[in-house]
Amino acid sequence: MILNIDKHDLASLTPRDALGRALVDLGEKYGDVVVVTADVGEATRAKYFQLKFPERYFNVGISEQDMIGVATGLALTGFKVYAVAFSMFLMRAWEQVRNSVARMNVPIKIIGTHAGFSDSYDGASHQCLEDLALMRVLPNMVIINPADACEVYEAVTASIGLKSPCYIRIGRDFSINITCNLDYKFEIGKAVIIQEGTDVSIFTTGQMLPFTVEAVKILEEKGISAELVHFHTIQPLDVSVIEKSARKTGAVVTIEEHLVRGGFGSAVAEVLVQTYPVPMSIMGATRFGHSAKNPLDLYKYFGLTSEEIAARAEELVKIMKRQ
């Protein structure tokens, strides 16, 4: 933890509140931190930073492409820049991230909020299920997908020291806090082994963590020992943990709040197929989202539940036994 804060203070915050808090704390510690947003200071809580450091806060209006360029320019003059907007609309600036940020390897920190199904109300147009795939393909890009409000705080504050650009995708209000009570050290690039097991590996990222924790319990009751590993960092991926776990269990289920092509599951598959191929099941969204009253409705609708995860893991174990 870069800044001295009691994690229990964070447990009651929403992911976006934790972001706002992290930005303020960073702003207090580092005089050269600046924040840029695209008309979503309120919605992302970047506004907390504005209230304390108005001279270091910039709003470019609804212009995400411009935001990325302005952030790049600020970074070229030596500032530590946090560029904050909704994940979905940051994707319209993907080419700017590719051509202005990644190509010059400018260490700006791009924070995408309202990612996955967290913005249940606004529906498919806003529910970003493609960002991990799009960011992952870029050289020099560090990608972090925190599990809950506590990890949002960890990720955002830890990113201050990065020498390459990074993309951190967070939710909105929904958060089931697991890492707040976990005794571990948040390190960019290091996977977190939540529970060891022998029959099947479950790899999770972002806000799917609590559902995998429940899934492990369901499997336990069925006599299946699942190994649960949480990957807050998608890039660089903790390759050694992936390989070690696959060798131990021989079967891997991945889950993400993202489309099944090109995201976390694909990243894991790329590693395993080139080192230690094992049967895999990649879980995630398979089509665009929908308006809903609560992200939980969307998780159910798209089969991203602890029951489904347990069922997939069980299926994989059965397949393995037959071989």
Add this chain to the structure above:
Amino acid sequence: MQKYSNRSVSIDKLKEIACKARKYLLLISAYNQGIHLGSALSVIDILTVLYGTGRVDFLNGGWDRNWLVLSKGHAIHSVYAIATAMGYISWTELRDSGDIGSILQNHPELGAPGVDVATGSLGQGVSIAVGIALGIRLRGKDYKVYTIIGDGELDEGQVWEALATASHYGLTNFIPIIDHNSMQLDGELSVVKHKGDIKQRFSGLGYRVYIIDGHNIDEILSILEEVETSNSMNIIIAKTVRGRGISEIEGTPKQRLSREDALRLVNDLKC
């Protein structure tokens, strides 16, 4: 006060540099098919003034100096040619530009002399320039960010996003210059897509608009001095001609020459 190292350079000297640079551009085009010759020739006088007066430098580090952002990145060979005319690059280095082993690539990349910002994707340089101007201001300084924008480039929405941001924040040290040569890839501007009344579009966003002859060194010098000491947002529309200086391609969409033609034309150009 404007910081430039060569304030006393004469107009004749600048014209000489521009002429030499034009010769070097022809020489590059004899060896490098990646050049956009017409586009490089239209902006070469403006760039000659910026480099020739020492307003900007070819070798840079740090933030505390003037910046040049060539948002119209495909004209980078103009920068290389001027650098050669002024002695910063050797002829052999220039001749090998665009080669796999050369740091002189066909669009601005970090590491090459004269490149502050890697560009090439139209529209993006303008936002970056605005961010740089903002960063300089945030540190309480007034270093200028000269930003060269193509007129075809004005089709990109990002340009307008950036212009609005700059004037919203009153970044008077952001100095946009439009290289208005009336041509884009598929033809004349008005034929491809009308730009409307760009003077009005700029002034609507709070810019004082200056229109100059982009090939008149005197006018370029005066307008720069005017905007550099101004308290308002300013934008310069430099009327230029694609391929200016080489009669065979002047006013045409031609961007490349055969080696034969290029070498012949070099000899015709008298400086």
